[in-house]
Amino acid sequence: MNFPGPEIKRPRVFIFDLETTPNLAYVWGKYEQDVIGDFVKERMIMSIAWKFLGEKKVQTLSIPDFYGYNKPITENKKLIVQIHKLFCLADVLVGQNGDNFDIKMANAEFVQYGLKPPPPQRSVDTLKIAKAKFRFNSNKLDDMAARLGIGRKMKTGGFDLWKACMEGKKTAWTKMIKYNKRDVEILEKLYIRFRPWMKNHPNLNMADGSSGCVSCKSAHIAPRGWFFTQVGRKQRYKCLDCGRWMLGKLESWGVAIR
Numbered sequence: 240m241n242f243p244g245p246e247i248k249r250p251r252v253f254i255f256d257l258e259t260t261p262n263l264a265y266v267w268g269k270y271e272q273d274v275i276g277d278f279v280k281e282r283m284i285m286s287i288a289w290k291f292l293g294e295k296k297v298q299t300l301s302i303p304d305f306y307g308y309n310k311p312i313t314e315n316k317k318l319i320v321q322i323h324k325l326f327c328l329a330d331v332l333v334g335q336n337g338d339n340f341d342i343k344m345a346n347a348e349f350v351q352y353g354l355k356p357p358p359p360q361r362s363v364d365t366l367k368i369a370k371a372k373f374r375f376n377s378n379k380l381d382d383m384a385a386r387l388g389i390g391r392k393m394k395t396g397g398f399d400l401w402k403a404c405m406e407g408k409k410t411a412w413t414k415m416i417k418y419n420k421r422d423v424e425i426l427e428k429l430y431i432r433f434r435p436w437m438k439n440h441p442n443l444n445m446a447d448g449s450s451g452c453v454s455c456k457s458a459h460i461a462p463r464g465w466f467f468t469q470v471g472r473k474q475r476y477k478c479l480d481c482g483r484w485m486l487g488k489l490e491s492w493g494v495a496i497r
Contacts (some may be wrong), residue, residue: 250443252292253329254430256422257341260285260312260405260414276336283315283384284348285404287322288419290427291329297423299416303409311407321347326357331441335380335422335429363443365426368433380425389428393421435483452478453485460485 263280266272286301305317322345326332334341342362349356370380376382381392395418403411433456434440442453451458457480463470466486474487 250330250441251328252331252333252443253289253325254333254423254427255287255289255293255325255337255341256334256346256419257284258286258419259283259344261401284319284322285312285315285342286416286419287318288324288416288423289325290423292333292427297420299420301412301416303407303412312405315348316352319345319352320354323349323354323357326360329357330360332360332362333352333426334362334364335426336364336366336401338362338367361476363430363437363440365429365433368437372433372436380422380429384425384429387429387432389432390421390425392425393418403434431481435478451485452481454478454483455481457481 254438260280261284262274262278262282264274264278266275286299288297288299290297300318300321302312302315302318326345326349332342346356352395366382369375375386384390384392395414400411400414400418404415417443438453440454443456444451444453449456452460455478457478459479460476461479463475463477463484467473468489471489473489476485476487477483478485
């Protein structure tokens with residue numbers, strides 16, 4: 240497992256996906272049931288796949304990397320400690336429904352094991368971007384990726400795969416890791432496709448003070464007309480690589496319009 244070193248000066252964009260176990264509980268029936276008493280076992284993170292933008296390969300970690308195979312999984316503390324280290328290296332977290340699920344799920348386990356909060360960082364949630372900017376028939380990762388022609392999620396066969404992993408079956412874990420890894424491969428492509436559309440994307444020039452495209456850092460930027468306000472105008476610039484539009488400083492007319 241390779242962590243980026245401290246010599247990296249660009250913002251570290253961390254593209255990741257978590258897989259979790261389900262909650263285990265007793266219920267009286269199958270449909271919309273209340274839990275009888277307490278959970279037998281609360282859900283927990285079972286694996287992570289990630290890629291720092293600019294790296295070549297997706298990396299993975301899972302519970303069996305620390306506790307071995309062929310036994311039911313009972314706890315995941317060593318995995319969570321490593322995930323916490325990864326989060327602390329990131330400047331930007333990228334996930335599909337990351338704000339509402341993956342980041343909060345990770346935070347819940349960080350605090351459970353007494354780990355301190357990761358440093359302040361930005362997040363990019365591709366699900367939120369899809370809802371804000373586009374009108375797809377479905378905002379699921381697999382459906383958007385299929386429509387955009389950037390790949391498909393791996394078929395799992397359903398809940399039986401999760402059940403087999405919880406039972407400690409090695410072949411199931413091998414398939415789960417491939418599934419987790421594939422999600423990140425697709426997520427990275429979706430993030431890059433969406434990136435020019437994100438007005439609030441973190442400015443990637445801030446780490447080294449460069450003046451390239453705020454989304455992709457390309458130096459191929461050209462002026463393209465003007466954006467007019469009530470009191471002046473701003474030069475429009477277009478990134479000739481990713482297609483991102485940017486605005487220059489306001490040039491005031493000197494007359495306030497009320």
